[in-house]
Amino acid sequence: MILSRISQAIRAQNWFAVAIEFVIVILGVVIGFQVNGWAERQDEDRRAAVYLDRLLSDLETNEMRFTTAYAFREQVRDLGMEALSYASGEAEAPSDWRVILAYFNASQAGGAEPVDATYREMLATGDLDLVRSVQLRGLLASYYTSTGFSEITDSLPAYRETVRGIIPIDLQTYIWENCWQSIVGRTQRLIDCDGPETTDPGRISALATTLIGHEQVNAELHFWVSNQYAALTIHQAQIDQTAEALSALRDLIGEIE
Template sequence: MLLRRITQHVQSQNWFAVFLDFIIVVVGVFIGIQVSNWNETRHAEQEAGLFRANLIADLQNDRDVYALRKKFYLEVKQAITGVDNILHNDLPDSLALQWDFIRDVDKAGGMWPFQPSAQVYNQLLNAGKLDLVSDDAVLRQMRDYYQDAALEAGLTFKFDSVFRDHSRSLLDWQLTDYIISDCNVIGADPSDILDDNQNYYTTCPVPDLASNILQTAAKIHTEKNLINELNLLFSQSVRILSFIEYFDDQAESLIQELERQ
């Protein structure tokens, strides 16, 4: 209809009307483009908000996991200290204390690998949509968290624990079976930890295997090579706890940055 009107105005040489029709067409096209751009921008902002919410949920879950890992490795470190103390001193006479010693030997070799949950990050990276999430500074921080630091954590857990293999080879098989079947640890779900004072490793009563305990404790205590192996394990536990603190700080910082967007 507009085209027919323009044609009529041209035929009648009504140039002013032609000019007005031209302005109407230009303005209409401009408004259409602006509305389209606005819709695209709005969609991109909504999409970015959803991406940020998913990343924040991932990061918060990571922090819950780190809290559990920290509790686990603090107990491992405490067990290492307890074993080291007995290896440098006389073996206790008490059956209960010797059982605690054996339990600490088992705990000291505990290992629980971890790394950031990168599912959402990798999806955005592969889809080329990370730029929607935040600015360059935050994207660099995310890359360090999800790629560089995670790679370092992976290398950390390739550590071959000589103490773990050596000490567990000295454990009586019946005691090992009892530990596995009756001395369960709390599950991997962070909600299983009910309060800060709860231990990851649950209390395990002394089994009715007195002679096995006495013989195994004495055998471990005479293995002096375990001291050097334990020193290396202690250094490793300190390094792992440092990694956990670093990851948790990075996750907290990223959550704060993403919430500001």
């Protein structure tokens, strides 16, 4: 239609009409680009909002997991220290069962599995630039690329194998079922519990005496307790990094809203 009018104006040498038609065409193209650009920005804003909301959920989950893992490691360390105090004679156990429980649960291990699905998806799709804060992108890159921590938090000590080779399976099963709890994300919680009522007290007493006096068990437990301090330092760093990333993310979401 426009081309037809331009052709007619050119044939009639109506240059003013030709100019007007060209202006209309150019304005149409410019407006079209602006509309397309606006639509693309709107789409990017919507995608960014979804990503930011998912990142927030991931980081909040990680905060819970790392905090729970820290509390778990504190329990493991404290039980190890408790068992060593019985072995050294610095403390007297309240019961023979308490000795067995302390020695067994002091052998627990395992870190927390962080959630990183959203960040990995953004990297794979090239959508990380939708996070328009350079500071936050840097924090996320550092947060999700930390390596080497699992070598300490997930390590299995010789103590674990030794002490579990001494404690009978039925007692270990009882502890698993009554004195330990698994939480999502590979995190765990230790529970104080009474001993099994059906077990011969003499058997419990003999086992407690064996553990307290076992040189190899206690030597290996010394190392494992020391390892807990490294694990606790790592989990505290993970908690601090998560809090920093969460703060920056919430600030960005607040600015957008």
